[in-house]
Every structure is written in C-alpha cells, then in structure tokens.
Amino acid sequence: MSESEIETIAMRPAPLPLDTAHDSEARLTPEFVAAVIEKVEDGDTEGARALVEPLHPADVADLFELAPREQRQALATVLGIDDLLDADVLAEMNDWVREQLIEVLTPSQVAELATQLDTDDAVAIIEDMEEEDQRAVLRAMEPDDRAAIEEALSYPEESAGRLMQRDLIAVPEHWKVADVIAYLRSNDDLTTDFWEVFVVDIAHKPVGTCKVSWVIRAPDDAPIADVMAREQTLIPAEMDQEDVALRFQKYALVSAAVVDRAGRLVGMITVDDVVHIIQEEAGEDTLLLSGAGDGDINEPIRFTVRTRLTWLIVNLGTAMVAASVVGLFQGEIARFALLAVLMPIVSGMGGNAGTQTLAVIVRALATNQLTSSNTARMIGREFRVALANGAALGTLVGLGTYVFYGNRDLALVIAMAMIINNLVAGLAGVLIPIGLERARVDPAVSSAVFVTMATDVMGFFSFLGLATLWGLGG
Amino acid sequence: MSESEIETIAMRPAPLPLDTAHDSEARLTPEFVAAVIEKVEDGDTEGARALVEPLHPADVADLFELAPREQRQALATVLGIDDLLDADVLAEMNDWVREQLIEVLTPSQVAELATQLDTDDAVAIIEDMEEEDQRAVLRAMEPDDRAAIEEALSYPEESAGRLMQRDLIAVPEHWKVADVIAYLRSNDDLTTDFWEVFVVDIAHKPVGTCKVSWVIRAPDDAPIADVMAREQTLIPAEMDQEDVALRFQKYALVSAAVVDRAGRLVGMITVDDVVHIIQEEAGEDTLLLSGAGDGDINEPIRFTVRTRLTWLIVNLGTAMVAASVVGLFQGEIARFALLAVLMPIVSGMGGNAGTQTLAVIVRALATNQLTSSNTARMIGREFRVALANGAALGTLVGLGTYVFYGNRDLALVIAMAMIINNLVAGLAGVLIPIGLERARVDPAVSSAVFVTMATDVMGFFSFLGLATLWGLGG
Missing domain, CATH: 1.25.60.10 (MgtE N-terminal domain-like)
Structure with missing residues (x-):
C-alpha cells in the first residue's frame, strides 16, 4: 500500500x-x-x-x-x-x-x-x-x-501539583500583541503544545489569560492586557484533583494556571489531563455505592476479594440486625406463616425506593447541585415523592393481598406497612447522605449500608409489628 | 471599591x-x-x-x-x-x-x-x-x-450535528504557515474562538488538523501540510453524543472536525461542549441502576414520581415472584419459624454481592473496557471472586449460626445456601448485563431487576429448599 x-x-x-x-x-x-x-x-x-x-x-x-x-x-x-x-x-x-x-x-x-x-x-x-x-x-x-x-x-x-505540567507560556502584562507573537515565533526553547498564554505581573503572579486564537486575531499594537480575560480560575497547587475537575467542568476550561501559596504561576493543567478524572469521579459513585471499591477490572483478584468482602461483612452486620427484628415475631410467624411470605415484599420495596432516593442525592451532592441553599427544599421534595409512591404501592399491594388471600386485615396491615417503609426509605435516602456529607464522610462510600438497614429493619418491624397489634398472628 | x-x-x-x-x-x-x-x-x-x-x-x-x-x-x-x-x-x-x-x-x-x-x-x-x-x-x-x-x-x-458549531477555521492544504497566519490576522469575519485549524482539500474534506500553537511556533515558509497532524478523529454528524464523548476522552481531544456523509467538513465540536456529556453519561449509571431516571432534582415532581413508580412496580413483580418461592415452604416455616428469621440474610447478602458485580460490569461496559476480547476472562474472574466471598461468608454465617443456635444442621444448610447464592449473584451480575448489552438493551437500565430477582429467588429457594431436604422443618 x-x-x-x-x-x-x-x-x-x-x-x-x-x-x-x-x-x-x-x-x-x-x-x-x-x-x-x-x-x-x-x-x-x-x-x-x-x-x-x-x-x-x-x-x-x-x-x-x-x-x-x-x-x-x-x-x-x-x-x-x-x-x-x-x-x-x-x-x-x-x-x-x-x-x-x-x-x-x-x-x-x-x-x-x-x-x-x-x-x-x-x-x-x-x-x-x-x-x-x-x-x-x-x-x-x-x-x-x-x-x-x-x-x-x-x-x-x-493534587493539582501532580496533575500540572511546568512547560507553559507566560508573558509580562506590559507587552503588546506584536511582542507576544514575536516571542512565540522566535524562541526555540518554548513548548509547542499550549492552548492559552498566561499573562503575569513582575512577581510572576497571573493577571489574565489569552486563548492563542485571541492573540493571533488581535492587531499588533493592542496591549496584551486588553486582549486577555482578567477573570480566570486559578488552581492552587494543593487543590484536590476532584475539585480541579469540578472547576474545569463548571467553567468549561481548556487550560488553567496553577499557583503556589504565594499566588505565583508554577504550572498549567490542561483539560486532557482532567477529562479522565471527570469521567472517573462521575462513574465511581456507582461502584462506591455498591461497595465494589474502585472496581478496576485489571486489579489483582486478591484485592478485589478483600475490598468486596469487607463491605459484605459490614452488610452482614446490618442483615443480622434486621433478622433479629424478625426474631422478635417468631411466635406470630409460627402461627401465621403467611407473614413470612409477605414480609420480604415490604422490606424489598422499601430498599428499592431508598436506593432511588440515595442515587439522586449522592449524584446531586457530587455535582454540587445540592448545597445548603436547597437542602430543605430537597428533603421536602423527597418526602412528597415517597408519600406518593408509598400510597400508590400500598394501595396496589393491599388490594392484591385482599383479592388473593381474601383477608381484609392483612391487606390493611401490608398497605400501611408499605406506606410507612416508603417514607422511611425516602427520608433515610435523603438525610443519611446529607448528614454524612456534613460530617465530611464520602456519602457514596457509606450511605447504602445505613439506608438498607433502615428499610430492612423498618420494613420488617412495621409489617410484623402492625400484624401483631392487629392480632393477625394471634 | x-x-x-x-x-x-x-x-x-x-x-x-x-x-x-x-x-x-x-x-x-x-x-x-x-x-x-x-x-x-x-x-x-x-x-x-x-x-x-x-x-x-x-x-x-x-x-x-x-x-x-x-x-x-x-x-x-x-x-x-x-x-x-x-x-x-x-x-x-x-x-x-x-x-x-x-x-x-x-x-x-x-x-x-x-x-x-x-x-x-x-x-x-x-x-x-x-x-x-x-x-x-x-x-x-x-x-x-x-x-x-x-x-x-x-x-x-x-447527535454530533446538534453539538457542533459551524464557526471554524479551515485552510487549504497547499498553504504555507505564513499564508495561514496572514489569513487569520487580516480577515475580520473569522471567529476569534478556536483551538485548532482544520486543513481541507479542494472537496472541503479534512486532511489534517493543527493546534493554533503549532501554527504560531512554525517557520513562515513551512507548508501547513507538514505542520498538521494527519491522524485525526473525524466525527460523523450523525454520531450519538455518547460516542462523541467517548472519543474525546479516549483520544484526549480538545476539538474535532465534524463531517457529513460525503466526508466534507461541516462543523467542529470542542471539548467544553462535551465535558458535561462525559460527566452526565458517567454519572447516569448510578441513577439508571436504581431506576431513578435521569435523577434531575429540578424536574417537576410529577415526572419524578412517574419515573420512579414505574420502576418500583416492575420490582414489585419480582418481589412477588420471590415471595411465592417463600410461599412454597409455608409449612416448614410454621413448624420452624427460625427459617423465616434467617432467610433474609441469605437473600440480602446475595443481593449485595450481585450489586457489586453488576456495578463493576456496567461501568466496564460503559467505559469500553469490557469488550468481547476479555468477556470470558471477566466471567471467570467474577466466578472466582464469588466463590471466595461465598466461602468466607458461608463459613462465617454457618459458624455464627452454630454458636448462637447450637443447631449443626441449620448451620450447614445456611452455609451452603450462602455459597450457592453468592455464585448465583456473581454469575447473574456478570452474565445479565453482558447479555443485555449484546441484545442492544442498555444494561444500566434493566440489569438490576433481573439480578435482584435471581438473588432473591435463589436465596430463598436454596436456603428453604436445603432446609426442607435436611428435614429441618419436619
């Protein structure tokens, strides 16, 4: 060829x-x-x-x-x-x-x-x-x-200091466009890969930034200080890479200046270094919520087993708490085994509803859409969704139970338990991640254990407890 | 001020x-x-x-x-x-x-x-x-x-056609760098916002691409065809935005040429238009897996209720299937209510293990890390993880049951059921999303229902079935 x-x-x-x-x-x-x-x-x-x-x-x-x-x-x-x-x-x-x-x-x-x-x-x-x-x-x-x-x-x-590269173009603020172009075209030592030119003062602190296309499209005699944008996002070298990624995304940056504690320009981060972080950080919630660690399929298998097993053992603890709630009602179950048949429906549906709320809240927190300005509104919102879904599911399951088993009391009890557990799911799904975030614990890592425990325990307790009160196992 | x-x-x-x-x-x-x-x-x-x-x-x-x-x-x-x-x-x-x-x-x-x-x-x-x-x-x-x-x-x-902008810089392939710079500096009608210059042939088909910084750093008499990179990612205007985002990410692009069916340059996509898609596409798996739709916290509440309720009702169906499995063993449960106390541990732990595998596989599919080249290896990997975790959890729960209830048969039954259900969880967690992907169904949307049904049904069936075989409810 x-x-x-x-x-x-x-x-x-x-x-x-x-x-x-x-x-x-x-x-x-x-x-x-x-x-x-x-x-x-x-x-x-x-x-x-x-x-x-x-x-x-x-x-x-x-x-x-x-x-x-x-x-x-x-x-x-x-x-x-x-x-x-x-x-x-x-x-x-x-x-x-x-x-x-x-x-x-x-x-x-x-x-x-x-x-x-x-x-x-x-x-x-x-x-x-x-x-x-x-x-x-x-x-x-x-x-x-x-x-x-x-x-x-x-x-x-x-941190940003590890992400940055040190090869960058910085020019003094008193230069004209012609000076910048002459400098870029004549100096052999400069990098050829850059998207923006940083303008610095005599202390090497950034005062503005210029796309290369702005430089080339501006007249020779224009002061670079008139061409540059003064508003720019400065990235401190100590900043966590997740925060760097959020800023690149929020302000649609292609490159950004990195500064030391004194505010001096020490490096530059470009979007190609950040894109995989944006993708990883956004995708990791799915993995963290499930307890799969960073879920890397190339990781040696012993690490995978260790990460997942740790999480499963923590969850085993919560499953035992939930089981012990069922244990309180062994007598009722022995007399009326249908309770054991229906109880997983109440706990399972609560678990599903809790997971939905949790996923929405964890994403909203991760993308900075949920802040203290709208927390109260979001709790109210999830409460209303939970009430609507609980009422719909309770009615459906209650009617189904009545038609199938012909037991009106059992139908009422399961309907009420579904409504209660949906509300528990909605509130746990919103309050637990927000509470963890405030306590500076990553909500994606720890929320699911607590939410599942809440919906399991309250699912079993509300259904079996109401059934006992109603005398269903008597 | x-x-x-x-x-x-x-x-x-x-x-x-x-x-x-x-x-x-x-x-x-x-x-x-x-x-x-x-x-x-x-x-x-x-x-x-x-x-x-x-x-x-x-x-x-x-x-x-x-x-x-x-x-x-x-x-x-x-x-x-x-x-x-x-x-x-x-x-x-x-x-x-x-x-x-x-x-x-x-x-x-x-x-x-x-x-x-x-x-x-x-x-x-x-x-x-x-x-x-x-x-x-x-x-x-x-x-x-x-x-x-x-x-x-x-x-x-x-599609890419909706993401692209039409204001871009295209220059003929026979120009020299000096021609390109003169054109960019003298023409008032050109856009000032661009990161790359596209080089086209007489049919307006892209033949290469040049960072603006390459142009400005190259000598005047260099042919632009020598400065440009010939390898470039061309985006067909019909391409789905998710595929566009994957290409930007994989090849660390800042801008890319969009071409029509005849291969002619019709527009340009820049990374700032794609960054929020990368973030959304990566984050949406968390929401889709939980059935929370796109999980937009600004969406009118009636849409939220409708999306989540639809999913919950589908899950209600699977919960009823699982309950009907429990229903097969009502007699055993009535005679030995402890079975009802322990059965949620088996199904719940299987559910957790299945969710872990599912999260890893869905992410690996979404990021193109899992392809038909390594599918068999991945199934083997998950099988080994499931076996290791199942053996560990089965031993732990079996021992705990023996110590707590002093019933050796019950301990053996629950240990075996845990191992079986962990294997079911691992295999369902890997085979269901891969199968759905092959059938061109988004695995993030539909996998969780099937995996949960598998772990619930098999959790109850393996535990209650083995208990019955062992004569525990007899």
Whole structure:
C-alpha cells in the first residue's frame, strides 16, 4: 500500500471502520486482538508490529489491557520498549497493567520513558512505583527532569501539583500583541503544545489569560492586557484533583494556571489531563455505592476479594440486625406463616425506593447541585415523592393481598406497612447522605449500608409489628 | 471599591474565597443566595444587581437553580433579560429551570438571546421548546442564524450535528504557515474562538488538523501540510453524543472536525461542549441502576414520581415472584419459624454481592473496557471472586449460626445456601448485563431487576429448599 493510500484510509470518518482493528464504537475488535496475540505466540515479530504500527497510543494501551495477562510481557518485547511501546502508550495504560509491565523494566529504561513525557504523565507513572524503584529511576534521570518530578512528588497525591505540567507560556502584562507573537515565533526553547498564554505581573503572579486564537486575531499594537480575560480560575497547587475537575467542568476550561501559596504561576493543567478524572469521579459513585471499591477490572483478584468482602461483612452486620427484628415475631410467624411470605415484599420495596432516593442525592451532592441553599427544599421534595409512591404501592399491594388471600386485615396491615417503609426509605435516602456529607464522610462510600438497614429493619418491624397489634398472628 | 481593587480580589486563588459569594468548593453560599433573594423581595433592584454583576455566567445559572422556584421569575426581571440574565447564563442553566423561564419570554426575546450563542448552545435552548414556540422563535431570527439552527435541528437529537458549531477555521492544504497566519490576522469575519485549524482539500474534506500553537511556533515558509497532524478523529454528524464523548476522552481531544456523509467538513465540536456529556453519561449509571431516571432534582415532581413508580412496580413483580418461592415452604416455616428469621440474610447478602458485580460490569461496559476480547476472562474472574466471598461468608454465617443456635444442621444448610447464592449473584451480575448489552438493551437500565430477582429467588429457594431436604422443618 502506498503512503497516500494509507493516508486516505486514515482520514475516513471513524464509524466506517478506520480499518479492521476497530468496531463501530472505536474499540479494538476481538479478531484484531487475537490476530496480534497469535503472531506474538508464533514468533512473527514483523507481522505483529505491522498490525500495531498504525494504532493510536490509546489503542496500543487498550491492546495490552485486552491481551491475556500472561501474554503481555511477550507483547512488550515484540513491540519494543521505547519503540512501539513508547512513553505515550504507558501514559494511557491502566495503572495495574502498567505496573505489571514496569516491574520487568530496568530503572534506566523507565527513566528514559518518563523523560519523554509531560511532567504530569511522568509523575503518574513514577508515583505508583515502590519507593526504592522510584529512587533508582530518579537517579537515572537528567537533573532537570529529576527536579521537575521531585517537585511534583512533593505535592500531595491526587493534587493539582501532580496533575500540572511546568512547560507553559507566560508573558509580562506590559507587552503588546506584536511582542507576544514575536516571542512565540522566535524562541526555540518554548513548548509547542499550549492552548492559552498566561499573562503575569513582575512577581510572576497571573493577571489574565489569552486563548492563542485571541492573540493571533488581535492587531499588533493592542496591549496584551486588553486582549486577555482578567477573570480566570486559578488552581492552587494543593487543590484536590476532584475539585480541579469540578472547576474545569463548571467553567468549561481548556487550560488553567496553577499557583503556589504565594499566588505565583508554577504550572498549567490542561483539560486532557482532567477529562479522565471527570469521567472517573462521575462513574465511581456507582461502584462506591455498591461497595465494589474502585472496581478496576485489571486489579489483582486478591484485592478485589478483600475490598468486596469487607463491605459484605459490614452488610452482614446490618442483615443480622434486621433478622433479629424478625426474631422478635417468631411466635406470630409460627402461627401465621403467611407473614413470612409477605414480609420480604415490604422490606424489598422499601430498599428499592431508598436506593432511588440515595442515587439522586449522592449524584446531586457530587455535582454540587445540592448545597445548603436547597437542602430543605430537597428533603421536602423527597418526602412528597415517597408519600406518593408509598400510597400508590400500598394501595396496589393491599388490594392484591385482599383479592388473593381474601383477608381484609392483612391487606390493611401490608398497605400501611408499605406506606410507612416508603417514607422511611425516602427520608433515610435523603438525610443519611446529607448528614454524612456534613460530617465530611464520602456519602457514596457509606450511605447504602445505613439506608438498607433502615428499610430492612423498618420494613420488617412495621409489617410484623402492625400484624401483631392487629392480632393477625394471634 | 475601585476597579483595580475588584481586579485584585478577582485574581486571588480560588480556595481563598474569591468573595463572600463562594464557599471553598466554588459553590454559591446559602448566605449569598439568601441575600440576593431578599433584595429581590424587597424591590432593591440595584442591590440585587450589584451582588450578581461580578458572577460568572455559570454561577448566575446556579443562582437560578438554587433560588426557590416561585422567586425565579422575579429574579429574572430584576437581572434583566439580555442584560445580567444573558444568553451565556441560559446556556449554562439546567433544562427544567430554563424551560420555566423561557415560558414567560416572547419569541423575539428568545430569538435575540439565541442569536448571541454558538449554534450548539442555541440549539440546546430551542430544541426543548414546544414545536409552535420553536417556529415562532425561528421566524423572529435573521435568515442566516435561522438556517444554521434549522440545519442543526435536522440532525437527530443527541447527535454530533446538534453539538457542533459551524464557526471554524479551515485552510487549504497547499498553504504555507505564513499564508495561514496572514489569513487569520487580516480577515475580520473569522471567529476569534478556536483551538485548532482544520486543513481541507479542494472537496472541503479534512486532511489534517493543527493546534493554533503549532501554527504560531512554525517557520513562515513551512507548508501547513507538514505542520498538521494527519491522524485525526473525524466525527460523523450523525454520531450519538455518547460516542462523541467517548472519543474525546479516549483520544484526549480538545476539538474535532465534524463531517457529513460525503466526508466534507461541516462543523467542529470542542471539548467544553462535551465535558458535561462525559460527566452526565458517567454519572447516569448510578441513577439508571436504581431506576431513578435521569435523577434531575429540578424536574417537576410529577415526572419524578412517574419515573420512579414505574420502576418500583416492575420490582414489585419480582418481589412477588420471590415471595411465592417463600410461599412454597409455608409449612416448614410454621413448624420452624427460625427459617423465616434467617432467610433474609441469605437473600440480602446475595443481593449485595450481585450489586457489586453488576456495578463493576456496567461501568466496564460503559467505559469500553469490557469488550468481547476479555468477556470470558471477566466471567471467570467474577466466578472466582464469588466463590471466595461465598466461602468466607458461608463459613462465617454457618459458624455464627452454630454458636448462637447450637443447631449443626441449620448451620450447614445456611452455609451452603450462602455459597450457592453468592455464585448465583456473581454469575447473574456478570452474565445479565453482558447479555443485555449484546441484545442492544442498555444494561444500566434493566440489569438490576433481573439480578435482584435471581438473588432473591435463589436465596430463598436454596436456603428453604436445603432446609426442607435436611428435614429441618419436619
């Protein structure tokens, strides 16, 4: 295939598959992954490399994740460290898969790869290593690169200081547009990858920011201070990456200046470094609410078992509390076993309703939509929803019970219990996460245990208790 | 306060509160919201406007969402349509809150606001209106703007065609860098807001893309075709916005060219239009899994009740199936009521384990980490996790039952039931969402019902069935 033919193919719109490597959702096809693995197993190095060569680094990283664990090292050897398996591929790779690969590299190989990356990507690779390996890698780096990494590592984990890169464009506020353009066009040492130009005062504090397109579209004699936007979101280097992501999202930022405690410009964060955090933070609630930890499918299985089992044992405690409530009514159940048949309906429906409210509240808290300004309104809202749903479900189940078992008292008792438990579910679903948030506990991590306990205990207690009061088990 | 003082304050790093309006997480404080509302109620227009004036459009939009529903129209009047409540604020506003405001505006006011926005933001406002109002607004617009909106509306909802803006920079592939810079600097009609320059052939098909910073850093005589990147992600105008978001995320894009069916450049999507989709799509699984719909806290309450009740009624069906399984064992329960006390532990723990697996699998599917290449591996992985957790929990509960009730047979039965139900939970949690995904049903929407039914039914059946076989209720 001639070079121009390759280009033509590469430029086709993506959903018409670029090539046989991708399906319609831009995922690598199983046939492609299998073909590469087969060539690796057959020792057909050239064949494997020819398949992988046209891929984007993000796709090569996916290939490692999709390949069976025991094939990954052979694949790395075939692709070549610092060749097709380059620094960009490592930066895109899942942490666990990367760790497994890095274990077989020498410190100088890791140092060589890390040197080619932006500081933030290099830090992401080095921060996960054992301390001893970390030191060996740092020793193998050039002093400049080492200083940059060491400075980044001095900031807390998951902070803006670790996300930022230090290569950025800063210009003094008294310059005109022509000065800025001349500086950008003539200076060989500057980075070529930037989206915005930061304008700083003599103390190197940011005073404004300019899209590159504003600079190029402005007249030569315009002062840069007139072109720049003065309002900008400054990110303190200590800020947690979740807060960084929320700000990028709220203010639709593409890049932002990072400042030290004195307010001086020390780095820049760009949206491509933040997009995966936005996605992870938004998606993690599903996993946290279920007690699945960070739910990484590449994590070693012993960690997965440990995380999930811890949560299950905590839930076992709450299940035993709920069971002990049922235990109070053993006599009634022995005399009227139908109570045992119907009681899971009351507790289960309460659990479902509580989970709904919980999901809404946890998301609203995570996206900063629920603040102390509208907490009271939201509690009232969930109470009304719970009342409406409880009344509808209670009526439905009560009528059904009456028609099916012909027992009016039983029908009334289960209807009332459903209404009570829906209200418990609604209130627990809204009050527990808000209470935890105020107590500075992540509501996504701990709410579900308490809400389930509330709906289980009150589901059994309201139904069996009312049944006893009504003399149903008598 | 002098203007320079205001600037000084506005430039402070964000976590030292910018002003009294924001808390440490950049949310408006309740005191600030209350102060604005109070001034609106008191008829102090100047006071309210003075408070709101320094805010970012995203914050003004938040103010409307946080203000009580009945105050929002008065607030709009005080801030002034097309004044402090401008098009940018509307573009940032929650759909429901915006709809409520737009109802009280005239078509020409809406048209005026929409004209000031990028096509994609204008479309977002207009697409939610009733068809009749839509036509009235379009009639009130200038022919050019109307044509742009009408073309966007001709694409399917939630497609790239609706997200894209038509103002972009495209240059012919034979130009040199100097030509591009001269064109950008001299032409008054061009947009000033762009991150990348698209390079097109004579048929207006994109052949490459250039960051603006690459253009400005390249020598005058370099052909633009040598500066541009040839590999680029082309977005077909019909592509679903979720797929657009996945591509932006996977390839860390800041902007991307949108092409029509013939491959011609028709628009551009920028990351700021996509960031909220990434966040919404990632966060919606939590809501969908719980049956809370899109969980919008600003949605009218009747929609909320309807969405959640529909889901609860579907779950009621599964709860009744599970109850009918218990019904098969009424005789045993009447003779040995302890079975009714312990059975919720077996079903509940299975439910928790199933939810964990489900959350992991749904997230892995949504992020394209789980594909047909690693499905078999993932099923094996979940089976092993389920076996380990089932064995641990079964042993724990079995021992506890033996110690507490001194009944060895009961202890064995509950231990076996726990192991069986954990395996059911693990397999249902992985097979059901994968099966639904293959059948092109969104696994986040429907999986939970089936998984819960499996763990409830099998929890009751394995425990009560084994107990009956063992003669425990005999």
